[in-house]
Amino acid sequence: MSSGPATSGPALPGADEGNDxxxxxxxxxxxxxxxxxxxxxxxxxxxxxxxxxxxFLAVMAGIGALMTVWAGASTLRR
Numbered sequence: 001m002s003s004g005p006a007t008s009g010p011a012l013p014g015a016d017e018g019n020d021x022x023x024x025x026x027x028x029x030x031x032x033x034x035x036x037x038x039x040x041x042x043x044x045x046x047x048x049x050x051x052x053x054x055x056f057l058a059v060m061a062g063i064g065a066l067m068t069v070w071a072g073a074s075t076l077r078r
Contacts, residue, residue, distance in 0.1 A: 022078050035072025039065045
């Protein structure tokens with residue numbers, strides 16, 4: 001029996017590579033656009049939940065929309 005973690009499996013490709021720097025601009029714009037679409041979906045869900053009387057779900061979806069916008073903005077800023 002071994003006292004340490006098992007290391008007999010194959011290593012994942014790229015697992016030992018370092019960070020190569022910031023992402024290219026086109027990739028950041030694409031990720032920001034995806035984040036914007038997801039934030040809009042969260043916002044629609046929040047409004048629909050509020051209209052349906054589900055206050056907790058509306059608040060949680062609104063928070064999800066804000067967090068997604070924040071993540072998208074931080075992706076573009078890097």
